[in-house]
Amino acid sequence: MTLTEKILARAAGKAHVQAGDNVWVDADILMTHDVCGPGTIGVFKREFGQNAKVWNKDRVVIIPDHYIFTCDPKSNRNVDILREFVREQGITYFYDVIDDPAGSWRFDPAAGPVKRQHGSHYAGVCHVALPQKGHTRPGEVLFGTDSHTCMAGAFNEFATGIGNTDAGFVLGTGKLLLKVPATMHFRLEGKLQPGVMAKDIILHLIGEIGFDGATYRALQFSGSGIPHLSMDDRMTIANMAIEAGAKNGIFPFDGRTAEYVDSRTRLNGTKTTYDPVEPDPDQNFVFEHVIELDKLEPTVACHPDPARRRLAKELGHVKLDRAYIGSCTGGKTSDFVEFARILRGKRVAIDTFGVPATPEIVHELKSTRWGGKPVWEILVDAGVHLTENPGCAACLGGPLDTFGRVNSPLKCISTTNRNFPGRMGHKESQVFLASPATVAASAVAGRIVDPREYS
Amino acid sequence: MQAVIQGPVYVVGDNIDTDQIIPAEYLNLVPTIPEEYEKLGAYALCGLPQDLYPVRYVQEGKLDSVYPIVIAGKNFGCGSSREHAPIALGSAGCKVVVAESFARIFFRNSVATGELYPCESENRICDKVKTGEVAVVDLDACTLTVSNSGKVFRLKPLGDVRPVVDAGGLFNYARLAGMISGEARPKANQPGNRTA
Known part of the structure; x- marks a missing residue:
């Protein structure tokens, strides 16, 4: 059996499974967030009853991270729906935006998007928070209401994204039918x-x-x-x-x-x-x-899909308006460190936004020093708009006031994972996906360049 | 749901991702809250670029679409796991998406919610039909017939997923099949099936 087959066989209680088999598997962890959590809770209550209890309160992990630092009232409300459910169910792992378990979350626009507004439990982008907070383990089955749940496959586990209805089913039963x-x-x-x-x-x-x-x-x-x-x-x-x-x-x-x-x-x-x-x-x-x-050489996925592959060195003619570093796939400490290595002592030529995935990453960037200077400061000195409020932010556009959102038909190079039309905001904008090194070098040049020319 | 779906078609190309089906800014709407479910329908497919798709799937100011049938190319519904995508289409009145192929999570979410039938065509249709033409999808015969020209396209059988969508989704199906306890919700009360 392959690694995936072995995990699914074990989770299904079978000695052997093969590709194409439909099997009921036991979930080890179900993760949800503020965008799909309220709907998942809605399905759970509609189908199992208003007084139903989740199958295991230690195995449901709830991580608000998508639309947090926004004035949009529905988005703020959605975090409150999660908190209410956690309280009612006694769920163990909830990484709330605020510290008061009886409070409600309201983003303060007067304080601005850059200065920290979250409390001490907030964990940032779910896919990076899951491993950081000790919820990814080899051999396990992780379901999440987010397509990038597959990130946890890095830890030798079966991890996949599911919809609200499937997640509602898992909340009630701890099981899911999988092919x-x-x-x-x-x-x-x-x-x-x-x-x-x-x-x-x-x-x-x-x-x-x-x-x-x-x-x-x-x-x-x-x-x-x-x-x-x-x-x-x-x-x-x-x-x-x-x-x-x-x-x-x-x-x-x-x-x-x-x-x-x-x-x-x-x-x-x-x-x-x-x-x-x-x-x-x-x-x-x-x-x-x-x-x-x-x-391999520095590679870019051109607008409008992640398979439009070109080498960075072939794209020197593409002039850019914006650069972005952040998200689950591209907003980790190592991503920012490589970004800073290229930017050190230089200035970005275009608007450049940085959103660390988690508060722990913010802390690491502020406490890691090169030549007496924190990496955070090196980035700020190079002209990067950095926020202390980690989250999914502009990777998926989000509400109109999202930090770094592409609100006009710009060309943006980004360390994120998707470049479909309108992905980062404006429908006519274009997104080019690349490594942190390529994005940093391109931010300095104002056009797409091979980072090896800049290191 | 019915075995025959008739009406004007809305035609899109390849790789229509979930951001084009329901742009991320509307994911603040919670599908299980009835007013927000309705609102999701108003935004169905509004992320399509205007230059390629001058006719909107749902007219400005309306909650429902006039197109019960969507015809697509390859990889329809790729991208995010947001269940808002099939729900927005279903809420707008889409009954069936006929595509050359589907992305995995969209296909599964369509079936789990029972919002619409995700039918694969045997050959590419999206280049041969235009938005606004009237067609008939017959799920028993596995055909899509264009009314004016009489042209017939073959669809792959839905197989095991058809009874799940017929029942109104995963939970109803599981209850009807005795897999979980409780009574199936009446379909008329289920958002998305109000016109079914």
């Missing part, structure tokens, strides 16, 4: 060259198989390149499995996985035990492909 996906195998061999990042691997891969090239399938990674990839790198890659249509993406378990998961579960007092899945000798793959990491 076992066929697995596509990608061997990542060798090592990335300087200036080339994990984002370039996944943009290259999506360009190879196409934007729907993995629909209904699992992506499984292996190869000599894996030990060189940090957990942040693996998360960047697994995050965008959905951008090729995949149900999930999954990495093998190794020492780095164990080190991350063990430290995070201990730190947060979450469940510390887990059972990783190791590859079998007799795996059935529907597709096999080798990516030689040494040969």
Whole structure:
């Protein structure tokens, strides 16, 4: 069996499953957020009754992160709906925006979007908060009401995005009917060259198989390149499995996985035990492909879909209006550090917005010093509009007052994961997806450039 | 729901993602709150670029569309897992999307909510029909017939998903099948099936 088949077989209580089987699997964790949580709760109450209880109050993780720092009253209300449900159900893991469990959340526009407005429990973007708060474990099944839930495949688990109705079903029963996906195998061999990042691997891969090239399938990674990839790198890659249509993406378990998961579960007092899945000798793959990491170059996905692959060096004619660094796939500490490495001592030539994924990342950027200067300050000095309010922000446009939202027909280069028409706001705007290094260098040049010319 | 769906078609191309079906700024609407469910319908497909799609799926100021049938190319519904996407279409009065292929989560959400039938066509249709032409989708015969020209296109059978959509979604189906307890909600009371 493949890694995905092994996890699903275990979660279904079966000795063996294969691609195409429909099986009922037990969920280890169900995650929801402010955009899909209220609807999921609505489905749960409509179907199981007003007084129904969730199947397991320790396994439902609720992380408001999407439309938080906005004056939109419905968005503020949606965070309050989550809080009310958590209180009623006694849910253990809720990363609220405010500290008062009886309060209500209102964004203060007078205080502005940059200065911190959240309380001490807030955890930021769910897909980065889940591992940081100790909710990702090898061998487990994670469902989330968000398509980028597949990011947790970095931790050797089965993780996939589901809709409100399916999530309402899981809330009530802890189970979901799944079709076992066929697995596509990608061997990542060798090592990335300087200036080339994990984002370039996944943009290259999506360009190879196409934007729907993995629909209904699992992506499984292996190869000599894996030990060189940090957990942040693996998360960047697994995050965008959905951008090729995949149900999930999954990495093998190794020492780095164990080190991350063990430290995070201990730190947060979450469940510390887990059972990783190791590859079998007799795996059935529907597709096999080798990516030689040494040969990859800085890569860009051009508007309007993530498979419009070009090399950064071929796009020097594309003049830009804006640059953006943030989101689950591209707003981690390592992303900002690479961004700062390129920007250090330089100035951006175009409007550049930075939204760290989580408060912990804000803290790390403020406390990591280069030559006595915090990385945060290096970025600000280079002209980046940085906010202390982490979240999904302009990655998906959001309400009109969202920080960094593209509100006119601009060309924006971004470390995020989607570039469909209108994704970051205005319907006629264009988004180019690239690594933090490429986005930083392009922000300095005002056009798309290969970051290796700027390091 | 009915086995035959007749009416004017709305035609779109490939890779229509969930941001084009329901732009993210409207995700503050909660689909299980009835007024907000209705409002989602008003925004269905409003993220399509105007230059490519000068005719809107739902006219400005209206809650419902005049097109019960949407015809699409490849990879319809790709992108986010937002259930708001099939719900917005269903709320606007869409009964069936006929596409060359669907993205996984959109397909599943269509079935789980029972909002619409996601039908795959055997061949590409979206280049051969124009928005506003009247067609008939026959789910039993697995055909889409264009009324004026009489042209017939084959659809792939819906198989196991048809009875789930017929029942009005996953929960109703599971109750009717005895998989979970309780009575199925009457379909007339379910948002999205008010005109069914």
